[in-house]
């Protein structure tokens with residue numbers, strides 16, 4: 001399927017946007033804090049005043065400089081209410097702001113380059129031993145793809161006990177658990193590596209993805225004339241006992257949306273160049289991961 005067909009096919013019905021938003025909101029409410037490592041947990045009045053003050057002043061400056069009208073102010077209020085009503089706060093925040101938070105965090109990190117988590121991770125997916133085939137339909141469309149590699153520590157030690165939590169869209173750009181089309185758990189899994197930290201995952205190559213165009217995030221994006229597309233990508237959480245969990249994504253050489261990712265999450269270090277294996281149209285990409293010491297919760 002070409003990306004043009006994908007776009008005109010409209011990735012979501014209105015109920016899909018609301019369903020996806022509700023699930024992402026529930027997931028953000030309950031399960032994400034333990035992925036981020038320990039924080040101080042303290043409420044610091046000075047920090048709130050500084051950061052929230054700067055954010056508000058940025059908005060006030062935009063109002064002054066661009067002479068924002070009451071009509072625009074009221075439209076902004078209605079838009080914010082719609083973001084809540086559709087549960088799109090995780091989508092909007094992860095598309096437009098998470099990449100800046102990730103870059104701040106990355107300044108203090110060692111090991112493989114990572115990128116943002118995004119709103120579509122789900123806890124509790126099927127656990128598989130390597131070599132693993134992700135759950136998929138009998139007639140799962142798309143190019144068969146193998147992703148293989150090794151997880152090591154920063155000193156080069158292979159990490160027995162490493163796991164690769166992987167999730168990505170199907171060949172039409174749909175995420176299981178968020179769109180109605182793919183069955184629950186489709187193209188998601190947690191793969192246990194072997195005693196050398198090696199993994200081999202059999203899946204399908206994902207397709208480029210547009211954020212839902214019928215919700216407030218997509219509508220704002222289109223109203224501004226910005227591209228709503230993300231390059232095709234595979235999400236990963238690479239974990240091992242005693243090491244910081246790496247949150248990453250992998251992209252594909254030649255993808256038309258590289259460098260123009262609506263979520264600004266693509267990085268040159270994260271591009272795969274899969275090669276034919278000679279078995280039908282199957283392709284294979286090899287990618288190793290390096291984890292730094294740290295808390296694994």
Ligand code: MBD
Pocket residue numbers: 091094095116117118119120209211230263265
């Ligand atoms: C996605 O699939 C995604 O990965 C991010 C970060 C934001 C929106 C949709």
Ligand code: FE
Pocket residue numbers: 118120233235
């Ligand atoms: Fe994604």
